[in-house]
Amino acid sequence: MFERRQPIPIAEAVKKIMEYEMQGVTEPISIEESYGRFLAEDLTATCDVPHFDRAPYDGFAIRSIDSSDASASHPVEFEVVDHIGAGMVSQKLIAANQAVRIMTGAMMPEGTDAVVMFEVAQAYEKNGIPYMSIKREFKAGENVSFHGEDAKEGEVLVRKGTLINPGIQAMLATFGYNQVPVAKKPLVGLFATGTELLEVDEPLVPGKIRNSNSHMIAAQIERAGGAVQYLGKLPDVFDTCFTAVKNALDKVDILITTGGVSVGDYDFLPEIYEKLEAKVLFNKVAMRPGSVTTVAQHNGKLLFGLSGNPSACYVGFELFTRPIIRRMLCSSKPHLRIEKAILETDFPKANPFTRFVRSSAYIECGKLKVTPSGLDKSNIIMSLAGANSLTILPGGTRGFTKGAEVDVLLLEDQAGSEWPW
Numbered sequence: 001m002f003e004r005r006q007p008i009p010i011a012e013a014v015k016k017i018m019e020y021e022m023q024g025v026t027e028p029i030s031i032e033e034s035y036g037r038f039l040a041e042d043l044t045a046t047c048d049v050p051h052f053d054r055a056p057y058d059g060f061a062i063r064s065i066d067s068s069d070a071s072a073s074h075p076v077e078f079e080v081v082d083h084i085g086a087g088m089v090s091q092k093l094i095a096a097n098q099a100v101r102i103m104t105g106a107m108m109p110e111g112t113d114a115v116v117m118f119e120v121a122q123a124y125e126k127n128g129i130p131y132m133s134i135k136r137e138f139k140a141g142e143n144v145s146f147h148g149e150d151a152k153e154g155e156v157l158v159r160k161g162t163l164i165n166p167g168i169q170a171m172l173a174t175f176g177y178n179q180v181p182v183a184k185k186p187l188v189g190l191f192a193t194g195t196e197l198l199e200v201d202e203p204l205v206p207g208k209i210r211n212s213n214s215h216m217i218a219a220q221i222e223r224a225g226g227a228v229q230y231l232g233k234l235p236d237v238f239d240t241c242f243t244a245v246k247n248a249l250d251k252v253d254i255l256i257t258t259g260g261v262s263v264g265d266y267d268f269l270p271e272i273y274e275k276l277e278a279k280v281l282f283n284k285v286a287m288r289p290g291s292v293t294t295v296a297q298h299n300g301k302l303l304f305g306l307s308g309n310p311s312a313c314y315v316g317f318e319l320f321t322r323p324i325i326r327r328m329l330c331s332s333k334p335h336l337r338i339e340k341a342i343l344e345t346d347f348p349k350a351n352p353f354t355r356f357v358r359s360s361a362y363i364e365c366g367k368l369k370v371t372p373s374g375l376d377k378s379n380i381i382m383s384l385a386g387a388n389s390l391t392i393l394p395g396g397t398r399g400f401t402k403g404a405e406v407d408v409l410l411l412e413d414q415a416g417s418e419w420p421w
């Protein structure tokens, strides 16, 4: 029996998914493993940085007051009473017209408040005792890297949900985070369905194709920050698919299937949801590609029935699955970042439904520009390779011309958006 489905607007579909409470779990990992993970807690400064005043140059630490009379015609002389490098602390009490030879990063000796760079000092010895002289005044604090100038204890420096980049790694080390609280990667199970599917290493035979969706989605899961549990491919046989899906649900946080979700005789996902008694949130979305995307919930798990058509599958993942993964990674901006761009190519196709065109976005002369990355049909694979964005062409329009301002969703950008719809 043929089932007629009611498409719902994209925003409503995404909202139904995001209303479903799936929160992130924190796990402590070593700092060595934390690059590329997402912070599960705000990163707070555990101390002032630096935690002592220090020299930013190689030179001489002085009491600035002693330099007040210095001029080109009246150099002021200092006796050099100590010599320290970074990591060393001078024990000397500095008296009037005394200086300490100091290297970059060393702690300012008590009583000193300025550093004279080697380049502006005259160094010499008298009777085996080192001296130096200067020809200008130094102000208090001149050439000093101050206690707390980089960070103050207790300051929140990075918000939770942020992707740990090399700079954040430097912060974590600076503040002594040997263990880093990161969001546990949600485990995303993945089945490809289709009797026509071959493994990558199998030769082509009539009627069959290689399973490309599994490899594509696995990479999309990783790009989103999730962990992939590839569960294999399934033939279009109801009992086999039902048992596999049912058993997999206990082992993963989210379950993705690709294919078998439309209205065809071998599209068994709708019946599987029914037999599982899963609650279907929607089974048709007013969009192209990816209109058949179906999302259901069962026993605290979300099931994403992505289309079998490669481009539809790709778009369905980015719009519907990515945000829930990012939310489980503690992000407050779990959706793709949206920006305005100039369309660089005519797009004459009429759009009954909002269309997401796989596109290449680039910056030229300070402007974001965008052009389709290949053929725009949902069964097309090749246009995915060059896609770093999805151009949104709203439904109810008769095509677009070069130069039009359009919205684009950026696929490779980490900033994200709170709500692009």
Ligand SMILES: Nc1nc2c(c(=O)[nH]1)N[C@H]1C(S)=C(S)[C@@H](COP(=O)(O)OP(=O)(O)OC[C@H]3O[C@@H](n4cnc5c(N)ncnc54)[C@H](O)[C@@H]3O)O[C@H]1N2
Pocket: 192, 193, 194, 196, 197, 209, 210, 211, 212, 213, 214, 258, 259, 260, 261, 262, 263, 264, 267, 289, 290, 291, 292, 306, 307, 308, 309, 310, 312, 378, 379
């Ligand atoms: N009468 C109707 N027919 C179809 C409709 C409709 O509304 N009424 N919707 C069409 C749209 S839109 C799409 S999209 C597809 C969705 O089909 P399914 O999600 O059920 O997927 P399948 O039928 O299993 O496969 C579709 C297509 O994709 C190929 N495929 C499947 N899996 C893979 C894979 N892992 N790697 C590469 N390619 C894969 C499969 O061979 C088919 O060619 O339905 C339309 N039909």
Ligand code: MOO
Pocket: 287, 288, 289, 290, 291, 292, 293, 307, 309, 311, 312, 378
């Ligand atoms: O889901 Mo289909 O891709 O709309 O073409």
Ligand SMILES: [Mg+2]
Pocket: 259, 260, 261, 262, 263, 264, 266, 267, 308
């Ligand atoms: Mg089908």
